[in-house]
Structures are given as C-alpha cells and as structure tokens.
Amino acid sequence: MTDLATIRTRLAAIDQSHLLNFYPTLTAGEQQSLVRQLASLPLEDIPALIDGYVRRKPAFVLPRDVAPAPYYPHDAGTGSKRWDKAKAEAAGEAIIRAGQVAAFVVAGGQGSRLGYEGPKGCYPAGAVTGKPLFQIFAENILGIHDRYGVWAPWYIMTSPLNHEATQSFFESHKYFGLPRDVVQFFPQGVMPSLDIGTGKVLMASKSEVATNPDGHGGCIRALHASGALAAMRSRGIKHLSYFQVDNPTVRVIDPVFIGLHASAGDSSGEMSSKMVPKVSPEEKVGVFCHAGGKTQVLEYSDLPMELQRERQPDGTIKFIAGSIAIHVMGVEFIHRLATDEAFGLPYHRAEKKIPCVDPSTGAAITPGANNGVKLEKFVFDALELCKASIVLETDRVEEFAPIKNATGADSPESSRQLQTLRAARWLESCGVAIPKTAGGEPDCVLEISPRSATSAGELKQVKLPKAIERGAKVAL
Ligand code: UTP
Numbered sequence: 001m002t003d004l005a006t007i008r009t010r011l012a013a014i015d016q017s018h019l020l021n022f023y024p025t026l027t028a029g030e031q032q033s034l035v036r037q038l039a040s041l042p043l044e045d046i047p048a049l050i051d052g053y054v055r056r057k058p059a060f061v062l063p064r065d066v067a068p069a070p071y072y073p074h075d076a077g078t079g080s081k082r083w084d085k086a087k088a089e090a091a092g093e094a095i096i097r098a099g100q101v102a103a104f105v106v107a108g109g110q111g112s113r114l115g116y117e118g119p120k121g122c123y124p125a126g127a128v129t130g131k132p133l134f135q136i137f138a139e140n141i142l143g144i145h146d147r148y149g150v151w152a153p154w155y156i157m158t159s160p161l162n163h164e165a166t167q168s169f170f171e172s173h174k175y176f177g178l179p180r181d182v183v184q185f186f187p188q189g190v191m192p193s194l195d196i197g198t199g200k201v202l203m204a205s206k207s208e209v210a211t212n213p214d215g216h217g218g219c220i221r222a223l224h225a226s227g228a229l230a231a232m233r234s235r236g237i238k239h240l241s242y243f244q245v246d247n248p249t250v251r252v253i254d255p256v257f258i259g260l261h262a263s264a265g266d267s268s269g270e271m272s273s274k275m276v277p278k279v280s281p282e283e284k285v286g287v288f289c290h291a292g293g294k295t296q297v298l299e300y301s302d303l304p305m306e307l308q309r310e311r312q313p314d315g316t317i318k319f320i321a322g323s324i325a326i327h328v329m330g331v332e333f334i335h336r337l338a339t340d341e342a343f344g345l346p347y348h349r350a351e352k353k354i355p356c357v358d359p360s361t362g363a364a365i366t367p368g369a370n371n372g373v374k375l376e377k378f379v380f381d382a383l384e385l386c387k388a389s390i391v392l393e394t395d396r397v398e399e400f401a402p403i404k405n406a407t408g409a410d411s412p413e414s415s416r417q418l419q420t421l422r423a424a425r426w427l428e429s430c431g432v433a434i435p436k437t438a439g440g441e442p443d444c445v446l447e448i449s450p451r452s453a454t455s456a457g458e459l460k461q462v463k464l465p466k467a468i469e470r471g472a473k474v475a476l
Pocket residue numbers: 106107108109110111112113114120157188212213214215216218243244245246376404
C-alpha cells in the first residue's frame with residue numbers, strides 16, 4: 001500500500017514521523033514521489049538497524065581459530081600450493097570460448113573520496129589518453145572478442161543515484177564500439193542514511209529521503225531482483241568475473257583465474273578471489289583469513305594489530321593476503337543465495353558527511369564533520385557461504401592501480417604511475433628500451449590499451465617501437 005495514511009501510520013510506528021514534516025508544503029508531484037520513495041524503503045527494519053548500528057557499534061568477535069588463508073602463489077612452481085598455470089589457462093579459455101563467462105562491474109558507489117562529479121566509471125583514468133574507466137573496460141571486452149571470437153556479456157551494476165547518468169554516458173560514447181546488447185545495466189538497492197547521533201532518517205531535501213547505495217554486497221540481491229541473473233542462466237552463463245569500477249589495470253576476464261576457480265580440486269566453483277601480498281602490516285586492506293573451515297576477509301580494523309605484525313620464520317608477513325576486490329562468482333551460487341529466504345549479508349557501518357536538510361526548518365545543512373551513518377553490505381562476506389573458496393595471488397603492478405582518493409595513495413597520480421610501470425615492464429620483456437630516472441623509474445608516461453594486450457605475452461603480437469624517448473607520452 002502506498003497511500004499517505006498507511007505511510008503515516010508506518011512512520012509513526014518506527015518513530016520517524018519527521019519524514020512527512022514538509023509534506024503539506026510540497027507540490028502534488030513531490031508529494032507522490034516522497035510517498036513512493038518511503039513505500040520502497042524497508043521501514044520496519046529501521047528500529048533494529050538504529051539499535052544495532054547507530055546507538056551501539058556492532059561488536060566484532062575474532063574467530064578463535066583465525067589463520068592466514070592458504071593461496072595459490074603467483075609463481076605456480078613455488079610455495080605449498082603448487083599448480084599448473086597452463087592447465088588452468090586452457091580450462092579458462094575453453095570456458096570463455098563456450099560463452100559461459102560474463103564480466104561484472106560494480107559501479108554503484110558514490111566515489112565520495114575522489115570527489116568527482118558523476119559516475120566514477122566516467123573518470124578519465126588512462127595515463128596518456130585520459131580514457132574513461134568504462135572505455136578501458138570496454139576495450140578489455142573488445143580484446144576478448146578479438147582473441148576468442150565471443151562477445152562476453154558485460155553487466156554493470158549502477159545505483160538509482162547514477163543509473164541514468166551511466167546509461168547516457170554509454171549512449172553518448174556509442175558504447176565504445178561494443179554491440180549495444182553486450183552491455184546490460186541494472187541498479188542496486190538503497191538504504192536510508194541515518195543521523196549519527198539520533199538514528200533519525202536524514203532528508204536530502206524537503207521532498208526526498210537521504211539514501212545511499214546498499215554496498216557492493218547489494219549485488220547479490222540486485223542481480224536477482226533485476227532479472228539479470230535469470231537472463232544469465234537462460235543464456236548459459238556460468239561464471240561472473242567481478243571487479244570494481246575504480247581499477248584501470250584489472251584483467252576484466254582472466255582465463256587463468258576463471259580456469260582455476262572452475263577446475264581446482266579444492267574450489268567449489270562458487271566464489272574465488274585474487275589477492276596481492278600486503279606491502280606492510282599497516283597497509284589498510286582487508287586480509288584473507290581462514291576460520292571455522294571457511295575462507296573469509298577480515299577488515300583491516302577488525303584484525304588485531306599484533307596479528308597483522310606477526311611474521312613467518314623467513315620474515316614475510318603472516319597475514320599477507322590483501323584483498324583487491326577481484327572475484328569469480330558462480331552464477332548458481334548467486335542464485336542459491338538470492339533465492340534463499342533466510343539469506344542476508346550483514347551490514348557494515350560507515351560514518352560519512354551527508355548533506356541534508358534540517359527536519360524542522362528545511363534549511364540545507366552541509367556538514368563539516370561526519371553527521372551520518374551509511375549501512376552497506378560487502379560482497380566478500382559471501383565467501384563464508386561457500387563450501388570451498390580459493391585465493392589466487394597476483395602481482396600488484398600487474399593488476400591493481402585503483403583510483404580511490406583525489407591525491408596520495410590510490411589516486412589518479414599513483415594509478416598513472418602504476419599503469420606506466422606495468423607497460424614499461426611489458427615493453428622491456430619485448431625488448432623495447434625504456435628511459436629511466438636516476439632512481440630507476442620509467443622516465444616517460446605509458447599506457448597500453450587492453451585491446452592491444454592484457455599481458456606481456458600478448459604484447460609480443462603487437463608492432464612496437466625499438467625504444468621509448470625520454471619524457472615521451474606513448475599510448476599503444
Ligand atoms: P568503495 O568502497 O570505494 O566505495 O567501492 P565508493 O562509494 O565507490 O567510494 P567512497 O567510499 O564514497 O569514496 C568499491 C567498489 O564498489 C562499488 C563502487 O562503485 C566501487 O566499484 N560500490 C560501492 C557499489 O557498486 N555499490 C555500493 O553501494 C558501494
């Protein structure tokens with residue numbers, strides 16, 4: 001029921017009647033849209049969420065048997081988990097050729113740390129060309145088509161806050177050369193944003209509740225609710241190659257990773273992950289652990305510092321496997337979770353500055369400090385629901401150059417440097433001379449389109465210069 005009287009009663013029952021304070025002053029259209037928005041929110045869940053996440057901060061209990069998660073080493077011939085890379089790659093390539101893999105990017109976040117107006121996927125990320133992130137991913141998919149002769153469908157999760165802007169960006173760029181029906185958009189759900197002191201739901205304006213996307217973990221429900229999952233199942237897609245919108249060096253579809261996920265003896269083929277070794281105990285990334293017989297990611301803030309500082313006898317960090325948010329997810333696994341009535345990933349609390357209006361006067365508030373709590377679900381919490389989940393080590397320079405912050409670590413500048421470093425490495429392996437600074441860094445800016453190559457091996461097929469000039473900017 002979406003009539004005003006019902007909404008008024010439901011709001012009174014959860015002590016959130018202020019959300020209708022301005023109702024009498026709104027236009028008829030605004031009134032309708034506010035009532036419609038309120039009816040779409042999980043109002044009855046709000047009191048328990050305020051109690052569990054605003055009044056109290058959720059307590060974290062460290063599993064007693066927590067240990068580092070085992071992983072497949074980047075160098076397949078070393079470590080305790082030896083494996084056959086060529087075999088995994090062949091298995092992955094067969095799966096790709098059979099049309100059983102879709103690319104899946106979660107692009108519903110708000111990108112508030114970067115402070116870029118517009119969907120983050122539109123951000124000019126290419127080190128030389130300034131190509132938008134979405135174009136870089138599109139070129140990956142074009143490259144897959146060139147190499148394997150199949151169009152891997154590309155699913156893009158947006159949020160109601162950026163869905164239209166994302167779609168029109170693709171329209172205005174003619175889908176970056178992809179056939180129109182290769183790209184599928186669907187929006188994730190939202191949660192009401194809560195006042196950090198009182199738990200009252202914030203209002204974005206007099207006629208709109210302040211909401212936030214419900215986290216990348218919201219993708220499991222959204223894939224199902226949007227019909228995307230049913231479409232995948234009917235077209236024979238078995239695996240989703242999951243990545244985040246902020247990483248221009250991700251291999252959008254990696255045959256080795258897909259093959260290992262689908263065929264390793266200790267993988268249930270439900271959900272697998274890539275990791276990079278942490279550079280220091282203090283590096284703020286989630287860590288792959290093993291507890292209660294399950295792989296899981298523990299957040300940096302939850303894993304006690306004394307454990308993070310523990311070392312192996314050879315001096316390496318014991319809890320070394322840093323999460324870079326690259327996964328392969330089985331379509332049947334997602335279907336099992338999403339259709340289970342009892343399924344629900346836990347919420348995580350994030351404290352944020354949320355622009356809003358004063359609920360009694362309607363005056364706009366631009367907060368100088370955190371004034372709100374966002375509730376979000378994290379996709380890696382699904383790892384614990386797998387029967388057997390594997391972790392593959394990868395090289396940071398090869399596939400992790402995220403753009404999260406405006407400056408400093410994980411910024412456009414650090415991403416440009418990493419893109420250059422990787423390209424220099426690949427070019428050198430093909431015999432191209434790279435100019436270096438006194439410190440040994442490439443003295444140039446380089447960018448390799450993933451349509452040209454997604455690995456040093458693939459670059460060998462490309463016509464290359466003999467040398468790069470000092471200070472040059474070269475895109476290949
Ligand atoms: P982040 O954790 O970096 O969050 O998202 P964010 O919202 O983009 O950025 P900040 O924290 O406001 O600066 C990691 C990935 O998960 C996606 C993002 O788009 C990004 O690809 N994401 C995040 C969603 O798709 N939905 C969400 O609700 C949150």
